[in-house]
Amino acid sequence: MSKDIPDNLVRRTAFPHSVSRAVVTPLQPSVVYASPDPDTLDSQYDGTAFGYTYSREGHPNATVLAQKIDAMEGCEGGLITSTGMSAVTAVMLGLLQQGDHVIGGNQLYGRSLRMLTQELPRYGITHSLADPTDANAIEAAITPATQMILVEVVSNPTLRVADMDGIAKIAKAHGLILVVDNTFTTPRAYRPFDIGADVVIHSITKLLSGHSDAMLGYVAAKAPEHREAIEGTIVTLGLSGSPYDAWMAERGMMSFHLRYDRAEENAAILADHLADLGAKRVLYPGRPDHPDHNRAGALLGPRFGNMVSFEIEGGRAAANAFTRAMPDMAFAPTLGDIGTTVSHAASSSHRGLTPEGRAELGMSEGFFRVSVGVEDISLLKDEFAKGFAAL
Numbered sequence: 001m002s003k004d005i006p007d008n009l010v011r012r013t014a015f016p017h018s019v020s021r022a023v024v025t026p027l028q029p030s031v032v033y034a035s036p037d038p039d040t041l042d043s044q045y046d047g048t049a050f051g052y053t054y055s056r057e058g059h060p061n062a063t064v065l066a067q068k069i070d071a072m073e074g075c076e077g078g079l080i081t082s083t084g085m086s087a088v089t090a091v092m093l094g095l096l097q098q099g100d101h102v103i104g105g106n107q108l109y110g111r112s113l114r115m116l117t118q119e120l121p122r123y124g125i126t127h128s129l130a131d132p133t134d135a136n137a138i139e140a141a142i143t144p145a146t147q148m149i150l151v152e153v154v155s156n157p158t159l160r161v162a163d164m165d166g167i168a169k170i171a172k173a174h175g176l177i178l179v180v181d182n183t184f185t186t187p188r189a190y191r192p193f194d195i196g197a198d199v200v201i202h203s204i205t206k207l208l209s210g211h212s213d214a215m216l217g218y219v220a221a222k223a224p225e226h227r228e229a230i231e232g233t234i235v236t237l238g239l240s241g242s243p244y245d246a247w248m249a250e251r252g253m254m255s256f257h258l259r260y261d262r263a264e265e266n267a268a269i270l271a272d273h274l275a276d277l278g279a280k281r282v283l284y285p286g287r288p289d290h291p292d293h294n295r296a297g298a299l300l301g302p303r304f305g306n307m308v309s310f311e312i313e314g315g316r317a318a319a320n321a322f323t324r325a326m327p328d329m330a331f332a333p334t335l336g337d338i339g340t341t342v343s344h345a346a347s348s349s350h351r352g353l354t355p356e357g358r359a360e361l362g363m364s365e366g367f368f369r370v371s372v373g374v375e376d377i378s379l380l381k382d383e384f385a386k387g388f389a390a391l
Contacts, residue, residue, distance in 0.1 A: 027247040028060045061246035072187035078220035084203025086239040087217030094233035098124035101145035105132035107155035110349040135166025148177040154184040157345050157369035159283045161292035168196040188260045189303030204249050206336030214248035216241040263306035267372040271308045273381050277388040283309040312366040325390030329383050335371035343369045
């Protein structure tokens with residue numbers, strides 16, 4: 001009886017040799033990598049030879065993506081994680097220990113606030129929150145147990161601009177680890193390592209990837225011992241990003257600078273348009289009426305970003321009417337998409353705070369954040385005019 005199935009069918013087949021090369025980075029979904037012998041595997045794990053072992057410990061698509069972001073941030077050895085919050089988690093749990101104290105900006109992203117205020121205390125790590133626009137307030141929060149400062153360059157969603165120069169000087173003077181979430185600004189506008197940051201974090205999911213179809217984070221550390229501790233936490237806790245998402249994100253980054261520039265241009269125009277439509281308050285660092293406008297100009301130059309926040313009169317009913325009047329506008333708790341998205345802090349990112357807590361940070365039921373995309377600006381103007389007409 002003849003054999004219909006070859007004996008070696010189960011063996012993987014290498015890609016055929018070609019004198020030409022693929023233009024697109026290959027997607028390598030393999031979970032595991034085979035080494036020729038135990039000595040080689042040992043050399044990979046002890047760092048004397050480079051090679052992949054198990055995708056939780058790294059894979060080619062993560063390396064390619066990390067190297068692109070490294071080049072933008074002016075660093076080496078960046079690590080890819082599964083989400084922006086897993087990057088935050090890896091830094092907190094990798095660099096802090098029981099009994100340590102961390103200072104966070106008081107207007108951090110909602111889940112970062114939750115990490116500091118609810119999750120870290122379970123591990124015996126205490127915290128204080130301070131105004132990042134006032135370096136003196138950060139310094140006043142330092143205790144003998146303080147080991148780290150965590151800030152965003154531009155806060156989410158109130159768009160306040162941190163006193164990065166002052167905070168960096170304080171961190172250095174007190175020997176503290178300065179961790180900067182650069183998601184909003186991106187290296188297109190600001191590079192935290194240039195002013196002395198020790199660790200830089202990104203949610204790649206947002207502007208860097210830019211298409212709302214890949215979820216990843218990034219973290220880079222200046223000191224080798226910090227990088228090693230963070231990487232160990234990523235691998236041990238399973239916080240690594242997938243090859244497919246890394247492959248998709250690299251695709252998105254090909255157009256990052258074009259998307260960023262167009263969205264930033266639109267944001268400046270839309271901010272003024274919202275004011276003309278009668279918004280109670282418009283927050284955009286490029287506007288002279290922004291409370292941190294002068295600092296933004298000194299820190300970011302002309303790169304004021306694509307994020308705009310604004311407030312309308314009225315409570316939840318007004319917020320509902322406003323969004324319902326713009327059915328073609330994506331009302332979604334995200335940012336950084338190629339298209340414009342509108343979010344509402346009270347029902348999404350900061351829903352965990354009490355109304356009083358949100359009010360203290362300047363977020364009423366009528367407070368919205370806009371991640372401005374690359375659409376034709378006339379289309380955006382018309383959409384928001386519909387929203388204001390409904391009020």
